Amino acid sequence: MICQACGVEAPTRKVQFHKHTGMLIVMQHGHFGGNFCKRCINKYFAQFTGWTALAGWWGMISFFITPCVLLWNTGLYLTTLGLPAPAPGAAPPQLTQEAIDKLGPYTDRLFSALNAGRPHKQVAEEIAGLAGVTPMQVLLYINAVIEASQEG
Numbered sequence: 001m002i003c004q005a006c007g008v009e010a011p012t013r014k015v016q017f018h019k020h021t022g023m024l025i026v027m028q029h030g031h032f033g034g035n036f037c038k039r040c041i042n043k044y045f046a047q048f049t050g051w052t053a054l055a056g057w058w059g060m061i062s063f064f065i066t067p068c069v070l071l072w073n074t075g076l077y078l079t080t081l082g083l084p085a086p087a088p089g090a091a092p093p094q095l096t097q098e099a100i101d102k103l104g105p106y107t108d109r110l111f112s113a114l115n116a117g118r119p120h121k122q123v124a125e126e127i128a129g130l131a132g133v134t135p136m137q138v139l140l141y142i143n144a145v146i147e148a149s150q151e152g
């Protein structure tokens, strides 16, 4: 739900892109992955695949590794085509005053569910649906309330 690359709250997919650099004697291989949103998948696919297509070929072994890397990245990219893009204006979740106002009436219900030992994620999704905020905002709200109670 949270993109590990840019932090935006959006549908994500677990991916790992590879990058290969061929050189006459040595070679470099790198990869980068995690649960990424569509925007980041597009970005890292283009970066890693473009780099490999240009810089991958320049070595005996690299010459054979490079097509594998290109195929891997492209195949992986194709599997993510159905992933919805982040909503326009999607941003890392923030606890806005609006979200606090919306969550206020549900505070008792929220904490009694947590005190009953129900998983945070499940409670957050339920309350998010009721209050019209996102589950991450509910989790941020929980932290904020707990911090406020510890200060007092």
Ligand SMILES: [Zn+2]
Pocket: 003, 004, 005, 006, 007, 008, 036, 037, 038, 039, 040, 041
């Ligand atoms: Zn992202």
